[in-house]
Amino acid sequence: MSFDGQFMRDSQIDKQPETSSDLLGSSFVVSLMTFISRVLGLARDVVIAITVGASGFADAFIVAFKIPQFLRRLFAEGAFAQAFVPVLSEYRQQYESNGNVAAVKSLINAVCGVLGGSLFMLVGLVVLASPLVTMLFAPGFISQPEKFAMTEQMLRITFPYLLLISMTGFAGAILNSYDRFVVPAFTPVLLNLSLIGFALFATPFFSVPVYALAWAVLFAGCIQLLFQLPFLRQLDRLPSPRWDTQHEGVKKIALLMVPAIFGVSVSQINLLLDTVLASFLPTGSVSWLYYSDRLVELPLGVFGIAIATVILPSLSRLQLQNIPIPSDANGSEQGHFLVSAAQFRDTLEWALRAITIVAIPATAALWLLATPILFTLFQYQAMTPVDVGMAAVSLQAYSLGLMAFMAIKVLATGFFSRQDMKTPVKVGIIAMVANMVFNLIFVYLLHYHYQLGHVGLALATSLSAWLNAALLYRGLMKDNILLMAGDSDKPAGFLSANYWRLLLKIILAVAFMLFVLWQLLPTEQLWLTASWLTRSGYLASIIISGFISYCIVLWLTGVRIADFKPPAVMVRGD
Numbered sequence: 001m002s003f004d005g006q007f008m009r010d011s012q013i014d015k016q017p018e019t020s021s022d023l024l025g026s027s028f029v030v031s032l033m034t035f036i037s038r039v040l041g042l043a044r045d046v047v048i049a050i051t052v053g054a055s056g057f058a059d060a061f062i063v064a065f066k067i068p069q070f071l072r073r074l075f076a077e078g079a080f081a082q083a084f085v086p087v088l089s090e091y092r093q094q095y096e097s098n099g100n101v102a103a104v105k106s107l108i109n110a111v112c113g114v115l116g117g118s119l120f121m122l123v124g125l126v127v128l129a130s131p132l133v134t135m136l137f138a139p140g141f142i143s144q145p146e147k148f149a150m151t152e153q154m155l156r157i158t159f160p161y162l163l164l165i166s167m168t169g170f171a172g173a174i175l176n177s178y179d180r181f182v183v184p185a186f187t188p189v190l191l192n193l194s195l196i197g198f199a200l201f202a203t204p205f206f207s208v209p210v211y212a213l214a215w216a217v218l219f220a221g222c223i224q225l226l227f228q229l230p231f232l233r234q235l236d237r238l239p240s241p242r243w244d245t246q247h248e249g250v251k252k253i254a255l256l257m258v259p260a261i262f263g264v265s266v267s268q269i270n271l272l273l274d275t276v277l278a279s280f281l282p283t284g285s286v287s288w289l290y291y292s293d294r295l296v297e298l299p300l301g302v303f304g305i306a307i308a309t310v311i312l313p314s315l316s317r318l319q320l321q322n323i324p325i326p327s328d329a330n331g332s333e334q335g336h337f338l339v340s341a342a343q344f345r346d347t348l349e350w351a352l353r354a355i356t357i358v359a360i361p362a363t364a365a366l367w368l369l370a371t372p373i374l375f376t377l378f379q380y381q382a383m384t385p386v387d388v389g390m391a392a393v394s395l396q397a398y399s400l401g402l403m404a405f406m407a408i409k410v411l412a413t414g415f416f417s418r419q420d421m422k423t424p425v426k427v428g429i430i431a432m433v434a435n436m437v438f439n440l441i442f443v444y445l446l447h448y449h450y451q452l453g454h455v456g457l458a459l460a461t462s463l464s465a466w467l468n469a470a471l472l473y474r475g476l477m478k479d480n481i482l483l484m485a486g487d488s489d490k491p492a493g494f495l496s497a498n499y500w501r502l503l504l505k506i507i508l509a510v511a512f513m514l515f516v517l518w519q520l521l522p523t524e525q526l527w528l529t530a531s532w533l534t535r536s537g538y539l540a541s542i543i544i545s546g547f548i549s550y551c552i553v554l555w556l557t558g559v560r561i562a563d564f565k566p567p568a569v570m571v572r573g574d
Contacts, residue, residue: 048061520546
């Protein structure tokens with residue numbers, strides 16, 4: 001599939017039904033591109049582990065990189081996208097469908113100017129105040145002057161990445177709104193290629209090699225933004241930035257963003273708080289958490305984030321289709337309901353089915369194979385067996401929250417598509433407070449008794465994610481918009497009995513998969529002494545065997561590919 005073929009097809013999305021094949025195809029494309037990016041991300045981390053390991057240098061770079069990355073996920077992938085896409089869909093429905101393209105371009109120009117200008121000022125302030133920002137995000141480094149100095153110096157290099165990648169996210173949100181998913185999904189590949197290239201070829205030119213990685217981040221931000229601009233031009237949506245804070249669309253997006261920052265990014269906030277607390281723990285703790293989190297991010301990004309990205313425009317368009325429905329024979333109006341309320345509900349259930357069939361076996365596999373995976377990927381040169389063992393335990397703790405991490409992405413989309421930011425923010429605040437309480441409990445118990453404080457941080461993050469997902473699910477169950485008027489015979493929720501039957505089948509298949517993996521697992525001595533090629537061969541054969549056994553049981557219990565066919569989203573034309 002070419003970029004041009006995917007992105008430059010005739011834009012008739014608001015006038016024609018969106019078929020199930022469209023939704024499935026878009027999900028596949030985004031997942032494939034995200035998979036390529038995440039695999040390269042693992043390769044990047046392998047290269048970084050070989051270069052700097054889990055040393056103080058690595059801790060300094062990871063913190064300097066995590067700060068703009070955290071804010072990137074708020075602006076580029078999180079709150080901004082969740083607020084901007086529904087408003088842009090509304091403008092397209094209201095103006096573009098009637099031929100008033102200028103109104104849509106005016107919104108894009110104003111948003112570009114205000115977002116870009118605001119971030120430019122923020123970047124300038126942080127670069128000037130990098131020591132204070134470092135103290136805020138890594139206070140534990142203050143007692144280690146060399147590590148602190150390196151962190152704040154690298155932060156000055158990496159933080160402008162926030163401006164560049166946020167504008168890249170803005171461009172990607174426009175493309176996604178027009179169902180052009182390929183380029184935004186492919187763009188992260190450029191970051192990984194940049195880091196790999198600089199780590200392999202630029203580090204010899206630096207007295208402290210880790211600084212090459214900081215410059216790689218800044219370089220990646222530039223090429224990621226430049227890469228997307230030609231596709232915006234082909235779509236005739238290349239913005240001309242204009243500072244206009246009084247634009248109605250800008251004000252609406254700003255109001256939606258404030259609560260959305262908490263609602264969509266609680267897991268990232270929790271991870272950042274983990275980094276703050278980890279800075280007080282033994283050297284290497286930040287790196288152990290980073291490497292384990294990266295492995296959990298692979299299935300989360302490939303499936304959870306990808307599916308949430310694809311369904312947001314569809315749900316946003318469905319939200320705009322409101323008509324009054326009579327409640328009795330006299331024609332009295334019961335209220336306003338979605339014309340496609342059942343489709344809205346079914347789309348969410350499809351998304352949950354899709355992540356469930358991946359998340360549960362991935363959780364089990366990451367738990368059982370944590371040590372072999374980390375040995376195979378990272379245990380070379382600067383990365384010691386002790387580092388691997390510490391990272392493996394935190395990976396197991398993070399894996400317990402994988403299903404919840406994915407569910408949050410999907411469930412939150414159900415609120416954001418209706419421009420309901422208040423519910424996710426309430427849930428997010430509760431989850432964040434719970435995470436801090438869990439942190440204090442588990443870090444104290446595990447650090448002071450077992451010297452595993454970083455595992456307590458990971459475990460707290462997983463538990464708070466489950467609380468977040470459960471509260472979002474409860475909110476959707478209580479929301480009448482998910483039920484068609486007159487459907488009194490249906491339960492007050494959107495998950496059908498078919499979903500729960502599928503869940504039982506998945507659990508049965510995972511149990512058999514774990515039995516197979518356990519039987520095939522060699523002793524730990526092999527992972528310590530074997531070459532990379534031998535490790536990789538063993539690990540690949542174990543994973544493939546587990547996957548086959550999982551699929552066989554699903555097949556025997558009656559699960560078919562057709563069970564995961566997404567619903568056709570019928571969008572009313574004007």
